[in-house]
Amino acid sequence: MLQNIYFILLFTFFGNIDNPKTETFKVWGNCGMCKKTIETALKKKGVEANWNKKSKIITVTYDSLKYTSQAIHEIICKTGYDTEKCRGNDEAYENLHECCKYDRRKE
Numbered sequence: 001m002l003q004n005i006y007f008i009l010l011f012t013f014f015g016n017i018d019n020p021k022t023e024t025f026k027v028w029g030n031c032g033m034c035k036k037t038i039e040t041a042l043k044k045k046g047v048e049a050n051w052n053k054k055s056k057i058i059t060v061t062y063d064s065l066k067y068t069s070q071a072i073h074e075i076i077c078k079t080g081y082d083t084e085k086c087r088g089n090d091e092a093y094e095n096l097h098e099c100c101k102y103d104r105r106k107e
């Protein structure tokens, strides 16, 4: 567990992402658990991510030859969270912890 944390920290601060592209956009969500769910899903795919639960703004850095911007949004939507470009998967949303059931994006 501790090793995983060190790995994530190392990856975040010293990771060498090829062809890096950084973007910021809004991800709907509530709390620290949402932050963990969203960031972990992205980090597992080699994407650096930091979501601010107050502003709801995420900053992502990814390999622009490996992923399109849309693909990044879809990684997040699969976990049940709405972004500016896609709607969170409804089934995943239903399975979120009660405190994570944020107010959905207005279409």
Ligand SMILES: [Cu+2]
Pocket: 029, 030, 031, 032, 033, 034, 035, 099, 100, 101
């Ligand atoms: Cu939450």
